[in-house]
Amino acid sequence: MKSILVIGATGQIGSDLVPELRKRYGNSNVVAMAHKSQPSAELSAGPVEFADAGDKEALLGVVKKHNIDTIYHLASILSAKGEQNPDLAWKVNMESLKNVLDLAREHKLKVFWPSSIAAFGPTTPRDKTPQRTVLEPGTMYGVTKVAGELLCNYYFKKYGVDVRGLRYPGLISYKALPGGGTTDYAVAIFYEALKAKRYECFVREDTVLPMMYMPDAIKGTIQLMEADASKITIRTNYNFAGISFSVKELANEIKKHIPEFTCTYKPDFRQAIADSWPRSIDDSQARKDWGWKHEYDLAKMTKDMLEKLREKV
Numbered sequence: 555m556k557s558i559l560v561i562g563a564t565g566q567i568g569s570d571l572v573p574e575l576r577k578r579y580g581n582s583n584v585v586a587m588a589h590k591s592q593p594s595a596e597l598s599a600g601p602v603e604f605a606d607a608g609d610k611e612a613l614l615g616v617v618k619k620h621n622i623d624t625i626y627h628l629a630s631i632l633s634a635k636g637e638q639n640p641d642l643a644w645k646v647n648m649e650s651l652k653n654v655l656d657l658a659r660e661h662k663l664k665v666f667w668p669s670s671i672a673a674f675g676p677t678t679p680r681d682k683t684p685q686r687t688v689l690e691p692g693t694m695y696g697v698t699k700v701a702g703e704l705l706c707n708y709y710f711k712k713y714g715v716d717v718r719g720l721r722y723p724g725l726i727s728y729k730a731l732p733g734g735g736t737t738d739y740a741v742a743i744f745y746e747a748l749k750a751k752r753y754e755c756f757v758r759e760d761t762v763l764p765m766m767y768m769p770d771a772i773k774g775t776i777q778l779m780e781a782d783a784s785k786i787t788i789r790t791n792y793n794f795a796g797i798s799f800s801v802k803e804l805a806n807e808i809k810k811h812i813p814e815f816t817c818t819y820k821p822d823f824r825q826a827i828a829d830s831w832p833r834s835i836d837d838s839q840a841r842k843d844w845g846w847k848h849e850y851d852l853a854k855m856t857k858d859m860l861e862k863l864r865e866k867v
């Protein structure tokens with residue numbers, strides 16, 4: 555029987571991943587680990603632990619108590635917040651990953667750890683960015699993603715740790731808000747469209763970034779973790795793509811449902827971060843190795859997001 559620990563369970567991805575894992579593997583077999591944030595009622599329906607992933611002993615205590623065999627390590631400082639406090643981003647992102655990988659090595663745990671499109675930088679080809687390409691990110695968050703990818707690959711090669719990961723694009727979801735990322739506008743725009751019928755976006759209207767609707771991200775994450783080890787040919791992190799669109803295209807799609815909606819643009823420091831990232835991603839390796847296929851396009855995602863958020867706000 556699986557016994558799973560999700561670190562960063564109260565975050566944007568964890569809030570959707572934990573309920574889905576519990577559906578598949580049983581409520582009591584998926585432990586949601588939080589640090590500072592209070593878990594939602596939904597997360598509290600199963601086991602919850604409070605610990606800091608930067609504290610290896612505390613983490614070991616949780617692993618032993620629940621007989622954990624698999625860790626999804628999602629806790630991280632994102633790109634925009636990381637630029638405001640690069641030291642904190644390095645500390646939180648790197649120390650916790652090292653702890654998780656060391657525990658995995660010592661206790662034979664399987665690990666999921668996400669990288670990001672932020673691993674790429676201004677010298678990376680921006681369209682159909684290949685799996686193997688230049689990795690010279692301009693943000694501290696991106697630096698921790700590249701370093702983390704290399705560390706994961708090292709632990710796989712040297713110690714045989716079964717660690718897998720995806721370079722997530724911007725993720726769009728309705729359960730929990732993203733915290734401090736550059737792609738956050740693609741979530742905020744939906745809340746503001748419903749609440750205020752207008753949104754002031756912090757990047758230009760022609761900004762195109764790779765994005766994905768959360769149900770696709772969750773499906774792909776679980777698919778990768780369930781794939782036979784013989785199929786996994788990438789132990790840094792897989793390129794992982796859904797849809798790419800400009801803010802203007804997104805705003806126009808929302809207007810089809812809310813005609814009064816208007817979007818204005820006031821770029822801030824996050825514009826430079828967005829401009830350093832790819833516009834689209836070549837994820838053919840993931841499609842070939844373990845059958846990745848996204849389902850949501852811009853229209854389908856927008857419709858579903860607005861329906862789900864309408865119930866919420």
Ligand code: SER
Pocket residue numbers: 632633634669670671672695722723724725734735736737738
């Ligand atoms: N969504 C993240 C960010 O904007 C990228 O991984 O920081």
